[in-house]
Amino acid sequence: MGAQAATAPYVGGMTSILAILLLIVMLAVLGVLGAGMFGLVQGGGNARRSNALMRARVVLQGAALLLIALILLLRHR
Numbered sequence: 001m002g003a004q005a006a007t008a009p010y011v012g013g014m015t016s017i018l019a020i021l022l023l024i025v026m027l028a029v030l031g032v033l034g035a036g037m038f039g040l041v042q043g044g045g046n047a048r049r050s051n052a053l054m055r056a057r058v059v060l061q062g063a064a065l066l067l068i069a070l071i072l073l074l075r076h077r
Helices: 002-042 047-076
Strands: none
Touching: 002 047
16 A cells, blocks of 8 residues: 555556546547538538548547546556
Protein backbone atom coordinates (compact mmCIF):
# COMPACT_ATOMS: atom_id res chain seq x y z
CA MET A 1 0.00 0.00 0.00
CA GLY A 2 2.95 2.35 0.58
CA ALA A 3 4.06 2.11 -3.04
CA GLN A 4 0.59 3.02 -4.26
CA ALA A 5 0.51 6.14 -2.08
CA ALA A 6 3.93 7.18 -3.45
CA THR A 7 2.73 7.03 -7.06
CA ALA A 8 -0.50 8.95 -6.46
CA PRO A 9 0.86 12.51 -7.04
CA TYR A 10 1.95 11.99 -10.64
CA VAL A 11 -1.06 9.86 -11.62
CA GLY A 12 -3.36 12.88 -11.27
CA GLY A 13 -1.09 14.93 -13.51
CA MET A 14 -0.86 12.13 -16.03
CA THR A 15 -4.62 11.76 -16.25
CA SER A 16 -4.89 15.52 -16.81
CA ILE A 17 -2.43 15.33 -19.69
CA LEU A 18 -4.27 12.33 -21.12
CA ALA A 19 -7.59 14.18 -20.80
CA ILE A 20 -6.15 17.12 -22.75
CA LEU A 21 -4.80 14.75 -25.42
CA LEU A 22 -8.22 13.08 -25.54
CA LEU A 23 -9.88 16.43 -26.14
CA ILE A 24 -7.44 17.23 -28.94
CA VAL A 25 -7.98 13.83 -30.59
CA MET A 26 -11.76 14.15 -30.30
CA LEU A 27 -11.64 17.59 -31.92
CA ALA A 28 -9.47 16.13 -34.68
CA VAL A 29 -12.07 13.38 -35.22
CA LEU A 30 -14.75 16.03 -35.44
CA GLY A 31 -12.66 18.02 -37.94
CA VAL A 32 -12.00 15.00 -40.17
CA LEU A 33 -15.65 13.99 -39.99
CA GLY A 34 -16.70 17.53 -40.90
CA ALA A 35 -14.29 17.61 -43.84
CA GLY A 36 -15.69 14.30 -45.08
CA MET A 37 -19.27 15.46 -44.72
CA PHE A 38 -18.46 18.73 -46.49
CA GLY A 39 -17.00 16.79 -49.42
CA LEU A 40 -20.04 14.54 -49.47
CA VAL A 41 -22.50 17.44 -49.48
CA GLN A 42 -20.58 19.23 -52.24
CA GLY A 43 -20.85 16.17 -54.44
CA GLY A 44 -18.49 15.00 -57.12
CA GLY A 45 -15.71 14.60 -54.57
CA ASN A 46 -12.49 12.72 -55.00
CA ALA A 47 -12.90 9.08 -53.97
CA ARG A 48 -9.27 8.80 -52.83
CA ARG A 49 -9.61 11.85 -50.60
CA SER A 50 -12.82 10.48 -49.12
CA ASN A 51 -11.17 7.13 -48.43
CA ALA A 52 -8.15 8.81 -46.84
CA LEU A 53 -10.41 10.89 -44.60
CA MET A 54 -12.31 7.77 -43.58
CA ARG A 55 -9.08 5.98 -42.67
CA ALA A 56 -7.85 8.99 -40.70
CA ARG A 57 -11.14 9.13 -38.82
CA VAL A 58 -10.93 5.46 -37.89
CA VAL A 59 -7.34 5.84 -36.66
CA LEU A 60 -8.24 8.92 -34.62
CA GLN A 61 -11.25 7.17 -33.11
CA GLY A 62 -9.00 4.25 -32.15
CA ALA A 63 -6.59 6.67 -30.49
CA ALA A 64 -9.48 8.26 -28.60
CA LEU A 65 -10.64 4.88 -27.35
CA LEU A 66 -7.11 4.02 -26.26
CA LEU A 67 -6.83 7.29 -24.34
CA ILE A 68 -10.20 6.69 -22.67
CA ALA A 69 -9.06 3.21 -21.61
CA LEU A 70 -5.80 4.62 -20.20
CA ILE A 71 -7.61 7.34 -18.27
CA LEU A 72 -10.05 4.82 -16.78
CA LEU A 73 -7.20 2.46 -15.92
CA LEU A 74 -5.24 5.19 -14.15
CA ARG A 75 -8.26 6.50 -12.26
CA HIS A 76 -9.19 2.99 -11.13
CA ARG A 77 -5.85 2.54 -9.35
